[in-house]
Amino acid sequence: xxxxxxFLLLIAFCFSGxxxxxxxxxxxxxxxxxxxxxxxxxxxxxxxxxxxxxxxKQLMSKGFNLKASxxxxxxxxxxxxxxxxxxxxxxxxxxxxYPYREPIHHGPRHTNTVxxxxxxxxxxxxxxxxxGTAFGVDxxxxxxxxxxxxxxLTIKDVATKDIIWTNSYTYEGLDLTSAVDGVIRYILKAxxxxxxxxxx
Numbered sequence: 001x002x003x004x005x006x007f008l009l010l011i012a013f014c015f016s017g018x019x020x021x022x023x024x025x026x027x028x029x030x031x032x033x034x035x036x037x038x039x040x041x042x043x044x045x046x047x048x049x050x051x052x053x054x055x056x057k058q059l060m061s062k063g064f065n066l067k068a069s070x071x072x073x074x075x076x077x078x079x080x081x082x083x084x085x086x087x088x089x090x091x092x093x094x095x096x097x098y099p100y101r102e103p104i105h106h107g108p109r110h111t112n113t114v115x116x117x118x119x120x121x122x123x124x125x126x127x128x129x130x131x132g133t134a135f136g137v138d139x140x141x142x143x144x145x146x147x148x149x150x151x152x153l154t155i156k157d158v159a160t161k162d163i164i165w166t167n168s169y170t171y172e173g174l175d176l177t178s179a180v181d182g183v184i185r186y187i188l189k190a191x192x193x194x195x196x197x198x199x200x
Contacts, residue, residue, distance in 0.1 A: 022167060022168060022169070023165065023166070023167035023187075023191065023193070024165070024166050024167070025164060025165040025166075025193050026162060026163070026164040026165070029157070029162075029164045029165075031164075031193060031195075032195070033074065034064065034074045034075055034192065035064065035065055036064070036065045036072055036074050036075075037059055037066055037067065037073055037074070037075055037076075037077060038066070038067045038068075038069065038070040038072070038073035038075070038076050038077070038158075039052055039055050039056055039059070039066065039076075039077045040052075040076065040077065040078045040079065047081055048079075048081065050176070050177075051079055051081060051149075051151060051180060051184065052079070054180050054181050054184040055079065055153070055188070057181075057184075058184050058185055058188045059077070059188065062188070062191075070158060071158075073158055074157070075156065075158060076155070076156045076158060077154075077155050078153070078154045078155075078156065079151055079153045079154070080151070080152045081149070081150065081151055082150035082151065082152055082168065082170065083148055083149060083150030084148075084149055084176075085147060085148040085149075086147050086175075086176050087145055087146055087147035087173075087174065087175050087176070087179075088145050146172040146173060146174060146179070147172065147173050147174070147175050147176045147178070147179040148170060148171070148172050148179060149170070149173070149176065149179040149182075149183045150168070150169070150170035150171075150183065151168065151169065151170075151183050151184065151187060152166070152167075152168035153166065153167055153168065153184075153187050155191070165191060165192075165193075167187045167188075167190055167191070168187065169183050169186050169187050170183065171183035
């Protein structure tokens with residue numbers, strides 16, 4: 001069961017790595033001049049703070065200087081959360097199978113196996129995993145879904161007020177922390193665009 005679980009994770013990772021970037025940017029903009037960056041504060045909720053912290057971490061890892069004020073920055077990074085679903089786990093209880101004999105007017109009687117289970121419950125994330133039995137009980141199964149985070153990110157030049165770059169993506173992770181870091185890492189992977197792609 002564990003082998004199957006990790007195999008599914010590997011497929012999901014490879015798939016997300018093969019998705020092409022949807023970044024759009026101002027073609028004649030000189031991205032090499034960007035040194036100082038300000039990231040908007042948002043609404044100060046726990047969700048926006050987690051997104052902002054991840055953006056700051058990713059930009060610092062790329063060598064940019066992060067400023068506490070937009071007046072000190074070359075660009076302003078703004079963002080919006082398009083989806084924010086925590087991972088969930090459900091305990092599904094299945095009743096023991098029991099034989100049910102259906103009478104037939106003509107011909108021999110036969111036996112059907114009927115499984116009675118709880119009504120299905122909506123889960124977040126598009127990837128759902130069977131984590132196996134719970135508490136050693138054969139007819140109790142734990143089902144888990146991934147956390148899902150979607151973010152749209154826009155960058156504006158402080159001096160000209162022009163929007164120079166934008167990108168968005170939705171990412172799934174085993175928990176909210178990995179989903180947040182994964183979506184921001186993927187979005188900012190395309191920033192700044194390589195010099196050979198920019199048309200002067």
